[in-house]
Amino acid sequence: MKLRKKDNRHKWEFENIGGSTRVKITSGEDIAHLRELDRKMWTVLSCPVKGLEIDEKSLSYIDWEQDGKIHLDDVVHTADWITGALKDNDLLLAGSSSIDINSLDTENEVGKKLYNSARQILRNLGKDTDIISISDIADSSAIFAKTRFNGDGIITEASAGTEEEKSAIRSVLATAGQATDRSGAPGITAEHIGTFYSSLAEYTAWLDSAAEAPFGDKTEIALAAYSALDAKIRDFFMRSRLAAFAPDSASALDVQKSRIESISAEDLNGKTEEIASYPIARITGKPEIDLNGPINPAWAADFQTIRSIAMDSGMTVLTEKDWNDIGAKFSAYTKWKSAKAGSIVEPLGNEKIRELLAQDQKDALLELVRKDMELKEEADNIELVDKFLHIYRDFYRLLKNFVTFQDFYNPDRNVKAIFQAGTLIIDQRACHLCINVTDAAKHGIMAPSSGIYLLYCDCVTKSVPGVKQIAAAVTVGDIGDLSVGKNAIFYDNNGLDWDATVTKIIDNPISISQAFWSPYRRMAQTVESFINKSAADKDAKIMAEANKKITETPAIPEKTDTKTSTPPFDIAKFAGIFAALGMALGMIGTFLVSLAKGVVALTWWQAILVFIGIILIISGPSMVMAWMKLRRRNIAPLLNANGWAINASSNISIPFGATLTDIVKFPKIKLKDPYAKRGLATWVKWCISIVCIAAVAIALWLCNLLAWASLPSPLYGNDDEIEIIEAPSEAIDTNTDIVEN
Numbered sequence: 001m002k003l004r005k006k007d008n009r010h011k012w013e014f015e016n017i018g019g020s021t022r023v024k025i026t027s028g029e030d031i032a033h034l035r036e037l038d039r040k041m042w043t044v045l046s047c048p049v050k051g052l053e054i055d056e057k058s059l060s061y062i063d064w065e066q067d068g069k070i071h072l073d074d075v076v077h078t079a080d081w082i083t084g085a086l087k088d089n090d091l092l093l094a095g096s097s098s099i100d101i102n103s104l105d106t107e108n109e110v111g112k113k114l115y116n117s118a119r120q121i122l123r124n125l126g127k128d129t130d131i132i133s134i135s136d137i138a139d140s141s142a143i144f145a146k147t148r149f150n151g152d153g154i155i156t157e158a159s160a161g162t163e164e165e166k167s168a169i170r171s172v173l174a175t176a177g178q179a180t181d182r183s184g185a186p187g188i189t190a191e192h193i194g195t196f197y198s199s200l201a202e203y204t205a206w207l208d209s210a211a212e213a214p215f216g217d218k219t220e221i222a223l224a225a226y227s228a229l230d231a232k233i234r235d236f237f238m239r240s241r242l243a244a245f246a247p248d249s250a251s252a253l254d255v256q257k258s259r260i261e262s263i264s265a266e267d268l269n270g271k272t273e274e275i276a277s278y279p280i281a282r283i284t285g286k287p288e289i290d291l292n293g294p295i296n297p298a299w300a301a302d303f304q305t306i307r308s309i310a311m312d313s314g315m316t317v318l319t320e321k322d323w324n325d326i327g328a329k330f331s332a333y334t335k336w337k338s339a340k341a342g343s344i345v346e347p348l349g350n351e352k353i354r355e356l357l358a359q360d361q362k363d364a365l366l367e368l369v370r371k372d373m374e375l376k377e378e379a380d381n382i383e384l385v386d387k388f389l390h391i392y393r394d395f396y397r398l399l400k401n402f403v404t405f406q407d408f409y410n411p412d413r414n415v416k417a418i419f420q421a422g423t424l425i426i427d428q429r430a431c432h433l434c435i436n437v438t439d440a441a442k443h444g445i446m447a448p449s450s451g452i453y454l455l456y457c458d459c460v461t462k463s464v465p466g467v468k469q470i471a472a473a474v475t476v477g478d479i480g481d482l483s484v485g486k487n488a489i490f491y492d493n494n495g496l497d498w499d500a501t502v503t504k505i506i507d508n509p510i511s512i513s514q515a516f517w518s519p520y521r522r523m524a525q526t527v528e529s530f531i532n533k534s535a536a537d538k539d540a541k542i543m544a545e546a547n548k549k550i551t552e553t554p555a556i557p558e559k560t561d562t563k564t565s566t567p568p569f570d571i572a573k574f575a576g577i578f579a580a581l582g583m584a585l586g587m588i589g590t591f592l593v594s595l596a597k598g599v600v601a602l603t604w605w606q607a608i609l610v611f612i613g614i615i616l617i618i619s620g621p622s623m624v625m626a627w628m629k630l631r632r633r634n635i636a637p638l639l640n641a642n643g644w645a646i647n648a649s650s651n652i653s654i655p656f657g658a659t660l661t662d663i664v665k666f667p668k669i670k671l672k673d674p675y676a677k678r679g680l681a682t683w684v685k686w687c688i689s690i691v692c693i694a695a696v697a698i699a700l701w702l703c704n705l706l707a708w709a710s711l712p713s714p715l716y717g718n719d720d721e722i723e724i725i726e727a728p729s730e731a732i733d734t735n736t737d738i739v740e741n
Helices: 028-032 057-060 072-083 089-094 109-125 140-143 165-174 192-210 216-245 247-253 255-262 273-275 300-310 320-338 343-348 350-359 363-375 375-398 439-450 512-551 571-601 604-631 634-640 656-660 682-702
Strands: 002-004 011-017 018-024 044-048 069-071 098-102 131-133 288-290 317-319 424-428 429-431 435-437 455-463 462-475 487-492 495-508 662-663
Touching: 011 435, 018 069, 028 072, 028 089, 028 255, 028 375, 044 072, 044 165, 069 072, 072 089, 072 109, 089 375, 089 512, 098 375, 109 140, 109 375, 109 662, 131 375, 165 192, 165 343, 165 350, 165 363, 192 343, 192 350, 216 247, 216 300, 273 462, 317 320, 317 429, 320 487, 343 350, 424 435, 424 462, 424 495, 429 462, 439 455, 439 462, 439 495, 439 634, 455 487, 462 487, 512 571
Parallel strands: none
Antiparallel strands: 002 011, 011 018, 044 069, 098 131, 288 317, 424 429, 424 487, 429 662, 435 462, 455 462, 455 495, 487 495
16 A cells, blocks of 8 residues: 655555554665655664674664664665665665666765775776675775775885885885785885984984994993993992991901802802892902902903903902093993984994985885875775675665564565574474573563563574573464473574573463463472472471481380379260261262262253363463463564664564464374384274273163163163152141052
8 A cells, every 4th residue: 555645755655564554665765765754653763783683884884873773863864875876776675785886876976986986996906897796895905905006195115116115115114113004015104204214314413423432343342341340340349448447347248158158059050140149359348359369250251351351451450440440431432322313223234224315215205105195085985885885785674674574574484584593493393583682681671571482592602602692482382391491402594503501481371272271280280399399398207207216315214113004095085076077078978969960960062061161261261361462472572672662563463473483293104113012903992992982871871870861771660650649738647648540
C-alpha cells in the first residue's frame, strides 16, 4: 500500500511487519527522502556501533558525531551525503563492495572529490579500469608504492631526482630521524631537513674552532683516564693532609685490614667495586703519591695511562700541584669539547659532513616536500573513498534493520538481522535468535519483560581471546533437559564454533504444549523435593542417633532392691485414638464409594466430559497465561538492554517463533535396536492386551457394573417382575405384606 504525504513531496510504501505497520524502504528515492519521513515512524532511534553483525568500520563512518552510537540524525545525514554523490541512488540497494566511478555525480562537490581521488588510486595501482572496490584501498601502502609524491609531506629516496638528493636523504635518515611515508617506506619531512642542515653548519663551525690537543692523538685517552681518577686522587690528598694533622688517625684513614679480611675468602675478581672504594695509595701522612709504590689495583690501569702520557719520565712522586697542572693542560681542550654543536651528524665523519655542506641540497629537498604537499587534498580523499565504499555497501542493510526490521522478519531464513549473532545448538534444537550480551546486569533486569524463554551462555574458543556472552531464545518445544550448567555449541555468523555453557535461564512459556504439562511437572517436582527432603531428614536423624550411640559411654545401672514394675496396658487410654482412626477411615471410604457411585452413574460421554473438565481445571489457567504471554513476546527489551533505543514493538508471534528455533526431526524408518529388551513380538502383545480388555469388560458386564450404560447383566433377574408395595402406615402393625403380581 502506498500513501502520499500531505505535502506531496514523496510517496512512502508501508507494510505490516512484526505486528506493526512500518515504512518499507524499496528504492533509492526512499533513501534520498529519509529526511522527510516522520520520526515517529522509525522503528529504531539509535543503536550502538559495536557488537553488531555488520562491518564496524562502516558503522563508525555513519556515526558522524563519533560518540559510539548511531542516532536517527546520523542516518539522515549519511543518506543525504551518499545519495548526493551518486547519479543513480538505486545502486545502494545492491549492497556491492565495488562501484564504477562513472556512476559518481561530478556535479556534486563530494562526488567530484570521490571521482578524482578514485581515479588517482586506480592510476597509482596501475589498473586500467573504472571499477574500484574496498579491496583496492585496503592496503594504502600499495596505492603509493610506485609514486614519487603522495601528499603526506614526507619524501623518500624514491622521491629524489638526482643522486646528490638521494645521498642527502640517506644522510638525513641516518642522523636527523625519520617518518613513515604513506608508501610504507622511511622518509623525511621539512623539519628533518632543517634540523639536519643546521646541524651540519654548527658542527662544521665547531670543528673549525678546535682547540689544540695537549697530548696529540692520545689526548682523548689521557682525558678519559684523568676524569676517572680526579675524584679519587683528590680524596687521597685530603686523607694525607688529615693524617698529617692527626697522626694517630693515619691507620683509620688508610685501608682497613678487617675490610680486606672480610672478602679474602671470596673470589676477588667479583669484588672490584669494594676494592675501588679503598684509597688509591697507602696513607702515610705525606701529601704525595710514590710513583714507584703500590697503587690500588682497581685504579692501576688508569693511573698508568696518565703516568705514561701526561707525566715526565723522571718524576718519582705525584703532588697535588702536579695533578692540578696536568688538569690545567686539559682546560682549553675540555672547554672546546663542551661547546660541541650539531653532534647528531658526527657519525657521518668530518669528510662526509664537509662534502654534504658543500653540495647544499637543502633547497632541493624542501622543493620535493613542497611538490609532495601539492597532492595533499587529493591523497587525503583516499580515506573519503574508503568511507564512501563502506557506506555504499552496508548502508541499505543498516536501514532495513533501523527504519524497519525487514531483515529480522524476512521469510528467507538465510537472511539475518544485524543483531543476530549466530546459532546455538542445544538439547537437539537449533536456536537462531542469539543476541550478544554487552551488559549482563542490565539484561537480567529487562529480559523477563520480553516474555521469551532465554538461555544465557558464556562462550569461549581458542582462536579468539576472552569470553563472549550471548542470550539465546528458545521459541519451540518443551523445556526438556535445559538447565544451568548444560554445555552446548555456539556457531557465530562466520562459522566459528564456540564452547557454550548455560549460566542463567529466564523462564517464560515456550509453547502451549509446554504450558499444558507445566502444572504436572511442578507437582512432580514438589513431590520429588518432598520425598528427597524427608529421606534426607530421616537419614540425617539416623546418622545422628548412630553417632550419638557410638560416642556416648553407656551408663552403668545402679543396683537397687526395689523392682520397677511396668504399668499394665490401659485400653481406655487408647479407645479415643482407635475411634478417631476408625472415623477417619470410614469418611475416606465413604468419599471413595460416593465418588465411584457418581462416576458409575454417569453415561460414557458424561465421564469423558468430566475427565476433560478436570484436565482443563489443572492445565487451563497455565495454558491461557502462556497463550497471552506468547502473543506478547517482544524482542525490544533485549535490544534496549544492549543500548538500542527501540521506537516500536517487535513482537514474535507463535508462527514466527516457530521459524526461530529448529527441533530435530528423524526420518520415519523402522530400525532394530541391538540392545532392545528381548520379549514377545508386538502382535502377540496386542493380542494379549485385547484379550485382557475383553475379559475385564465381560467381568464388569456379568457383575452388572455396566448397567449405567444400558448393558444389564444376564445373571440378574428382570427387575420389572417384582414390585414392592408398602401398605398405609396405619394398616401396618409389625409386619410388611409382600404382594405378588
